[in-house]
Amino acid sequence: MMTGDAYRAFGLEETPDWLARRAERSADRLALRAGGKDLTYGELDGLAARAAGALARAGVRPGDRVAALGPGGSLFAVLLHATLRLGAAIVPVNTRLADQEMEFVLKDAQPRLLVVSDALRARGEPVPRALGLPSLAAESLKDGQPAPSRAHQLTDLAAIIYTSGTTGRPKGAMLTRGNFYHGAMTSALGMGTLPDDRWLLCMPLFHVGGLSILLRAALYGIAVVAHDGFSEEAVRRSFAEDGVTIASLVPVMLRRLLDAGVAFPPRLRYILLGGGPAPRDLLERALAAGVPIAPTYGLTETASQAATMPPDETALRVGSAGRPLFLTELRIGSESASLPAGEAGEILVRGPTVSPGYWRRPEATQQALRGGFLHTGDVGYVDRDGYLYVLDRRDDLILSGGENVYPAEVEDALCRHPAVLDAGVFGLPDPAWGQAVCATVVLREGCAASAEELTAFLRERLAGYKLPRSITFRDALPRNAGGKLLRRQLREKGDRS
Amino acid sequence: MMTGDAYRAFGLEETPDWLARRAERSADRLALRAGGKDLTYGELDGLAARAAGALARAGVRPGDRVAALGPGGSLFAVLLHATLRLGAAIVPVNTRLADQEMEFVLKDAQPRLLVVSDALRARGEPVPRALGLPSLAAESLKDGQPAPSRAHQLTDLAAIIYTSGTTGRPKGAMLTRGNFYHGAMTSALGMGTLPDDRWLLCMPLFHVGGLSILLRAALYGIAVVAHDGFSEEAVRRSFAEDGVTIASLVPVMLRRLLDAGVAFPPRLRYILLGGGPAPRDLLERALAAGVPIAPTYGLTETASQAATMPPDETALRVGSAGRPLFLTELRIGSESASLPAGEAGEILVRGPTVSPGYWRRPEATQQALRGGFLHTGDVGYVDRDGYLYVLDRRDDLILSGGENVYPAEVEDALCRHPAVLDAGVFGLPDPAWGQAVCATVVLREGCAASAEELTAFLRERLAGYKLPRSITFRDALPRNAGGKLLRRQLREKGDRS
The missing domain is CATH 3.40.50.12780 (ANL, N-terminal domain)
Incomplete structure (x- = not known):
């Protein structure tokens, strides 16, 4: 592209530490309100610096991973920024995982350190103990010697977040600072x-x-x-x-x-x-x-x-x-x-x-x-x-009688019924149709509706092949931490009336 | 840094064309108010697409430079976005340059094309003609066939802007899209x-x-x-x-x-x-x-x-x-x-x-x-x-009698006098002091002040070695297009009373 001299354009390979620079500029501004407490950017930065010191003393080095088990609210924010400050990546582990899943995630992520909340430690955290991974109490993060901030290399990892996907073992999605x-x-x-x-x-x-x-x-x-x-x-x-x-x-x-x-x-x-x-x-x-x-x-x-x-x-x-x-x-x-x-x-x-x-x-x-x-x-x-x-x-598409049924469309129609608070639609194997459309419904408090009534309601709104062959009533639907409906769990439970 | 698999982090090598994407999202939002006319982002994008077509027809290719002589306001904005859309870089040429300077800049920048405003064409634009560079009337940019937008490569040049610096020939500062x-x-x-x-x-x-x-x-x-x-x-x-x-x-x-x-x-x-x-x-x-x-x-x-x-x-x-x-x-x-x-x-x-x-x-x-x-x-x-x-x-520092004098400090003090609208301070060779502090002053309309009066005023505020040995009165000070005081011009004019 250049007809003149070659030149080296500056990209954006690194940035200053985000929290440190923000604290420099806006020390007194509110950073976080959680658990009834306010932290300014100056305070959050001070806590993150100490936490980084504590992590470093526990052996965390640039390129390492730090698994977080349990700390929430401001403790999690402090741990996140501290981990980044050291050039390491955080691996948040959902504490609601089954033992086997947690074991898989912790083995897979190969963290240098687990940071565990007091609440979880009190519960005995059997999986991490079984794995023999070094761990640190989240509450002790405040006792470190302040560590200096360093530039964020944008191609460095910031986090690995495990997603269960629809089939198979959980996968750790890598996310860079960039x-x-x-x-x-x-x-x-x-x-x-x-x-x-x-x-x-x-x-x-x-x-x-x-x-x-x-x-x-x-x-x-x-x-x-x-x-x-x-x-x-x-x-x-x-x-x-x-x-x-x-x-x-x-x-x-x-x-x-x-x-x-x-x-x-x-x-x-x-x-x-x-x-x-x-x-x-x-x-x-x-x-x-x-x-x-x-x-x-x-x-x-x-x-x-x-x-x-x-x-x-x-x-x-x-x-x-x-x-x-x-x-x-x-x-x-x-x-x-x-x-x-x-x-x-x-x-x-x-x-x-x-x-x-x-x-x-x-x-x-x-x-x-x-x-x-x-x-x-x-x-x-x-x-x-x-x-x-x-x-x-x-993976949630339902193939029923040779037709594509989009679960969200059926859920949408169900939710239009005044008694329905939430609905999940999924396919189950069916000898006649290939897959049968099934629905699990959560009713509003104090409301009632039968499966027949809901089916009649849907019949006015949807083609016949989209109507659920089965409607089950439950108190809640399985959703992940981000609020996404876990249709796989509905399918696996075979929730069928 | 990686202890697991190697991975390729995605940086930000390219972005969509900024104007095209903005117009997609905010077609009806005001983009530019200039010369009594309003352009929305949709309109500006349409004009830039046509202008890009006109430039392409005139031979502009990715990596080329397009020199802009004269077009202002919305015409300049259109030309800028059109040039970027083609993967080329704009070279805005200050029309107030002396013939020799303009000749130097145009030879140095090696533009594929000059885009010249009608007003300048009417004046005959002797330098570009002498150089035999192909040119296009800015006003004809609206007649092109719309050119499609393309991604901006962030390491590609967006502009070359000539700065005269303090000594020597003008230099073209390259600025990338990044x-x-x-x-x-x-x-x-x-x-x-x-x-x-x-x-x-x-x-x-x-x-x-x-x-x-x-x-x-x-x-x-x-x-x-x-x-x-x-x-x-x-x-x-x-x-x-x-x-x-x-x-x-x-x-x-x-x-x-x-x-x-x-x-x-x-x-x-x-x-x-x-x-x-x-x-x-x-x-x-x-x-x-x-x-x-x-x-x-x-x-x-x-x-x-x-x-x-x-x-x-x-x-x-x-x-x-x-x-x-x-x-x-x-x-x-x-x-x-x-x-x-x-x-x-x-x-x-x-x-x-x-x-x-x-x-x-x-x-x-x-x-x-x-x-x-x-x-x-x-x-x-x-x-x-x-x-x-x-x-x-x-380069503006004045070394007078072995002391550093910062012109801005003296200008600052001069501007505190109620009769002074603007002031420029510079050094001139002096056999006794090495350099002598000199000042050029613009008085407010209807105000009067003598050099002696100003010197007396300064004496209360500044050390003796900072006092101007000479104060000259003028109607205006030389400033560049960005409003920066051109002390070099004051020095070269030897503005000394």
């Missing part, structure tokens, strides 16, 4: 970033949604308001008192807030609604209530958001997850050229937020990233203007 | 970016300050309000009617606005004050008036801002240009470690906004970038907390 940095930037190019933004999180911080927001907040210099799990009352109070401007929710949370009549404050400018396609009736209710809903499509492997609908356009294309983020490229069905508008195929994603692959899984990596695009395993289509509509996990 | 992209991001991490921001520019768009804001605006999706030169009345109107939230000014403009009693609107959140150190009295006046002043240190070679003071801290450290931007590293005096706080030395800058060097000037490039830092030629110091204080161009 994935999070560029994710923060490309998201800001869509949403803007206001110095007084406050971001409400009601899901675990160790999920990609929480982790990425903690890192973004340090870059932007804004505050995170973190709840320990979801409760309508806590959100109501936060909306009233915490100056929340952005909230990350999953559909079932939004539905419960609307049901509870929670007032959405005028300063709230974005509700990022992720964790799977949102039922249409829910979107319509939220829109009618004037809530700034931004349906979002995101994955662990894209360090959170991949596409987002601006709230002022949600009403114009109900059901869409918006366009890809500024720096993100989408393809439907094929790496070389998308299928025509309206035609459904696998969603492929490319861009600087995409994971470099799965930890120690070269085949899975190659398979997922073939052709330079992340093959998400989700099925969707784009409309003429490039807006994405996510239909389902490809 | 320099501008990362500049936009790192600036946003300090200032935030609000979807309804409007950025006022009263300096030429072809200056690095203008050019970088045009590109940032497309990334952020905000509007630029561009004036054709500076006038108090036009700014007053813009402040009242255009919803301006950010303005880029140089000190003399700010002084004139304050003198004229222009009202600063409440929505205004940042006045980026660049183009050389701001006199302390001016900062104090602005602060007293509640103006959100953000003194800034920037250079062509850093794609504009390198350090910026947040307006809410300006009053706490009057005279500082703030800290380096989020991704920018500063050193004073030495690449390895800064001089101690308070000690003055050359300002060195490193980061992703730093130019890869000077076009076809390998020695100058090597000299400027030795040790991996840009050697700015400016002298300054940082305080204990890392805030930068810019003193002067190193």
Whole structure:
């Protein structure tokens, strides 16, 4: 390209430590409100420096992995920043994993150190003990000697987050510092970033949604308001008192807030609604209530958001997850050229937020990233203007009597019934149909509806081949930490009436 | 660093075309208000696509350079985006250059094409004609066939901007697309970016300050309000009617606005004050008036801002240009470690906004970038907390009687006299002192002051060796397009009474 002298363009290989630099600039600004306590950026940075010292004394070196078992809230934020400060990567381990799963994850990740919360230690944490991995009490992180900050190399790993996928062993999605940095930037190019933004999180911080927001907040210099799990009352109070401007929710949370009549404050400018396609009736209710809903499509492997609908356009294309983020490229069905508008195929994603692959899984990596695009395993289509509509996990598609049935469509229709709070639809082997459409339904408190009544309700709305052959009632649906419905678990339980 | 499988982390090598992607998302949003006309992002994108077609037809190919002679306002913005869309770089040529300078720049830059405004064509543009370079009327850019957009390779050049420096021939500072992209991001991490921001520019768009804001605006999706030169009345109107939230000014403009009693609107959140150190009295006046002043240190070679003071801290450290931007590293005096706080030395800058060097000037490039830092030629110091204080161009330092005299300090003191509107201080050879301190002063309209009176005024404020041996009165001071005082011109004119 150069006709003159050769020159070496400077890329962005490294950045200063995000938290340290933020603390330099905004020491007195609120960083985190969690568990009834506030931390400023100066305080969070001081804690992270001490925690980094404690980790280093325990042997953590650049390139290592630090597994986090249990610490939540501000302890998790401190551990995250401390790990990054040392040039290491964090491996958040879901404490709800079964023993066998936890053992697999801990063996696979090869952490230098486990950081375990007191609560878990009290429970005896049998798996880590059995593995003989060195561990550190999360509460002792505050006792370290402050370690100096160092530059973030953007190609270095920041986190390995295990996803159970739909089949087989869990896989550790590797996320680099660059994935999070560029994710923060490309998201800001869509949403803007206001110095007084406050971001409400009601899901675990160790999920990609929480982790990425903690890192973004340090870059932007804004505050995170973190709840320990979801409760309508806590959100109501936060909306009233915490100056929340952005909230990350999953559909079932939004539905419960609307049901509870929670007032959405005028300063709230974005509700990022992720964790799977949102039922249409829910979107319509939220829109009618004037809530700034931004349906979002995101994955662990894209360090959170991949596409987002601006709230002022949600009403114009109900059901869409918006366009890809500024720096993100989408393809439907094929790496070389998308299928025509309206035609459904696998969603492929490319861009600087995409994971470099799965930890120690070269085949899975190659398979997922073939052709330079992340093959998400989700099925969707784009409309003429490039807006994405996510239909389902490809593995969740039901083939019944030679027809494709998209579970989300049936769930959507079920949720329109006034007695239905939540619904999960899945396929089970069936000698006559290949697969039979099955549904598990959660009713609203104090409401009643029979399977026959729901089927009659659906019959007016859906083609006959989409109607569930079986409807089961339960108190709750299995969802992962990010709020995604685990249809696989429904399938495996064979939830069939 | 990797103990598991090798993996390839995705960096940010390319981005979508900024304007095209912005237009996709925000077609109806205001992009540019200039010359009494508004362009939305959809309109600007359409014009840029046509202009790219016209340039391509005229032979412009990826890696080429397109010289811009004269087109201003929206025509310049269209040409800029069209040039980038083709993978080429723009070379804005200052039309006020003397024939010899212009000839040098045009020969040096080796443009594939000159784009010349009608106004200049009418004047005959003797230099380009003499050089026999192919040219295109700027006005004909609208007649092209729309060219498709393509990805921006971030290491590709976006612009070559000639700086005259203090001695010798002009040098073309190369700026990559990455320099501008990362500049936009790192600036946003300090200032935030609000979807309804409007950025006022009263300096030429072809200056690095203008050019970088045009590109940032497309990334952020905000509007630029561009004036054709500076006038108090036009700014007053813009402040009242255009919803301006950010303005880029140089000190003399700010002084004139304050003198004229222009009202600063409440929505205004940042006045980026660049183009050389701001006199302390001016900062104090602005602060007293509640103006959100953000003194800034920037250079062509850093794609504009390198350090910026947040307006809410300006009053706490009057005279500082703030800290380096989020991704920018500063050193004073030495690449390895800064001089101690308070000690003055050359300002060195490193980061992703730093130019890869000077076009076809390998020695100058090597000299400027030795040790991996840009050697700015400016002298300054940082305080204990890392805030930068810019003193002067190193080449402007006056050595008088064995003492260092910083011209800006003397100018500062002169500007505190109520009759003084502007002042330039420089050294001239002197047999007795080595160099003699000399001053050129512009008085306010309707004010009078003699050299003796000013000297008496200074004597109360400055050490004797800093007092000008000569004070000359003029109607204006020579400044470049970015508002920087050209002390070299004062020196060369030997402006001595």
